[in-house]
Amino acid sequence: MDKVGVVQQWQTLQNGLENLTQATAPMPTPGRDEVLVKIHTVSLNYRDTEVCMGLYNHHKVIASGGSEPIVPCSDMCGTVVAIGEGLEVAHRVGDRVVSVFNHMMRTGHFRAEAMAAGLGLPLQGVLQTYRVFPSIGLVPVPSYLTDAEACCLPVASVTAWMAINGMRPLGQPGGAGEVVLLQGTGGVSVAGLQIAKASGATTVVTSSSDDKLHTAKTLGADHLINYKTTPRWSDAVMSFTEGHGADIIFENGGADTLRQSFDAVAFGGIINCIGYLGGKINKASNDEDDRTGVNVLALRRNMTLRGILNGPRDRFEEMLAFYEKHEIRPVVHRVFSFDESKTAIQFLFSGQHFGKVVIQVAAEATPQ
Ligand SMILES: NC(=O)c1ccc[n+]([C@@H]2O[C@H](COP(=O)([O-])OP(=O)(O)OC[C@H]3O[C@@H](n4cnc5c(N)ncnc54)[C@H](OP(=O)(O)O)[C@@H]3O)[C@@H](O)[C@H]2O)c1
The missing domain is CATH 3.40.50.720 (NAD(P)-binding Rossmann-like Domain)
Structure with a gap:
């Protein structure tokens, strides 16, 4: 159950997979051009294990191993629960959305300045119950996908x-x-x-x-x-x-x-x-x-x-149209509960999976 006004989150000091901790934060309010999302599912990427171990250090503009706690993970599916004024990209309360790994990557090639906008390092990530996103950092989810499938799209797909x-x-x-x-x-x-x-x-x-x-x-x-x-x-x-x-x-x-x-x-x-x-x-x-x-x-x-460094938002939309046309369903190997997040990240690191590992943060918004 949600505690009113409180965000539950996992944090890392980038000091080992075994050292992730749970914390709480105040519920944010969306500002101008921002959207508050209730997060339903998060999928894990190999990058997330590196962030938690302080090993995501091959991009020189991103400092790893900092002393401030960071919420890991970049890929989520959730529902819009509140919107701010003046949205650049239209979203409505109740829409189902997935995150864009890097909201500064709109089109074309990855630019150096966009390195500052990666979710789950250097920006705070999505392994939490609610998060505010810029409107450009979200795309709508095709209705045929479950939340568990949809959250697999932003990085891997x-x-x-x-x-x-x-x-x-x-x-x-x-x-x-x-x-x-x-x-x-x-x-x-x-x-x-x-x-x-x-x-x-x-x-x-x-x-x-x-x-x-x-x-x-x-x-x-x-x-x-x-x-x-x-x-x-x-x-x-x-x-x-x-x-x-x-x-x-x-x-x-x-x-x-x-x-x-x-x-x-x-x-x-x-x-x-x-x-x-x-x-x-x-x-x-x-x-x-x-x-x-x-x-x-x-x-x-x-x-x-x-x-290759992921891809821009317009390519994500191009891909979603292709996925919908062919009804491609991302392969979810195993779903862990939010409380089991630490075990889930260790499981991904062990390499036993085929396809994707998912964390169920909240109840499904759509039928399976
Ligand atoms: N550049 C980018 O934008 C980008 C985006 C996503 C991921 N990545 C990187 O791409 C890699 C894969 O990411 P992922 O999320 O798919 O990882 P993943 O889900 O953790 O995949 C791990 C799988 O890769 C295979 N593997 C392990 N060591 C291998 C090796 N030495 N040679 C060949 N295959 C090996 C294993 O499959 P089997 O058990 O079947 O052998 C293992 O289960 C990672 O290094 C990740 O950091 C980069």
């Missing part, structure tokens, strides 16, 4: 959408006939698998687990590779694609996987540098191939190596 469509003109999504390689079965890759299949692409999924590969198959994955039992997975990609390679690669492993991504990419293809689950720094290697310069690796396939 938008990033996957940008990996597949970010180089194409706005309003002209593509992918039909292309080969898309998805590393691992976390939130970004599973969203990418769903978008790629709905786009008419051929998909290759890698995973550490045969069980997870089996689940990927049920979502339509065309080719499956266990990267533990097939360490030269790039050879398998070339074999499955009869020497063509992958036109679009979701590069999630970073230091562990980038070298093989260069061997798995098609001529003219794109490696999207999204994650670094295998580490941020290349370990020393005695393998001569590993020392080949990135310039040569890029030019020998005439390919593009591209860093």
Whole structure:
């Protein structure tokens, strides 16, 4: 039950997953161009675990490990409960909305100054019962999605959408006939698998687990590779694609996987540098191939190596129209209660999940 006038929240001092604490704050009032949202569900991203551990430090303009407590997490679905004067983007009380990861990213490429507006560091996040947002920082939720599904969209799905469509003109999504390689079965890759299949692409999924590969198959994955039992997975990609390679690669492993991504990419293809689950720094290697310069690796396939930082609001809206048309439902692996938030974040960090991990903050606003 809500305590009148009080916001329940989880906080971190960025000093470890085990040290999250619960706190309360006064109920905020929406100011000019602001919207007060009652939060129903929050989905977790790998980034949230890094914030809680003080490890989200590769963006130099964001200070990690500060002494002020921060509410973690960026992705929520909730209901508008109050609005301020002069909204730039119209919202009505009762509307169901999801957060935009960074409200300063309206269109085009990510600009340096927008780094100041990421939810859940440096801005206070959404793992709380109520929060005020600028009107531009919210988008309406298609009615076919549950709250648990909808809260999975802002980071994982938008990033996957940008990996597949970010180089194409706005309003002209593509992918039909292309080969898309998805590393691992976390939130970004599973969203990418769903978008790629709905786009008419051929998909290759890698995973550490045969069980997870089996689940990927049920979502339509065309080719499956266990990267533990097939360490030269790039050879398998070339074999499955009869020497063509992958036109679009979701590069999630970073230091562990980038070298093989260069061997798995098609001529003219794109490696999207999204994650670094295998580490941020290349370990020393005695393998001569590993020392080949990135310039040569890029030019020998005439390919593009591209860093991805989520995506802008107009691309989020473009993606929502595509999701609605194809009735794509984000894959929710497990839902934890608000009181279990600490366990939920530890569970995500353990990597046992397939797709997304969700926290139920309040009762569902819509039927399941
Ligand atoms: N740039 C951006 O805008 C952006 C946005 C979202 C996420 N990210 C980053 O992208 C990465 C994935 O994010 P996520 O939210 O999808 O994470 P997640 O849900 O926590 O996904 C974790 C999964 O990735 C797979 N994995 C783990 N280590 C791997 C490795 N060394 N090589 C290949 N796959 C590995 C595992 O799947 P299996 O068990 O199936 O192997 C694991 O279950 C993270 O590094 C995250 O920080 C970046």
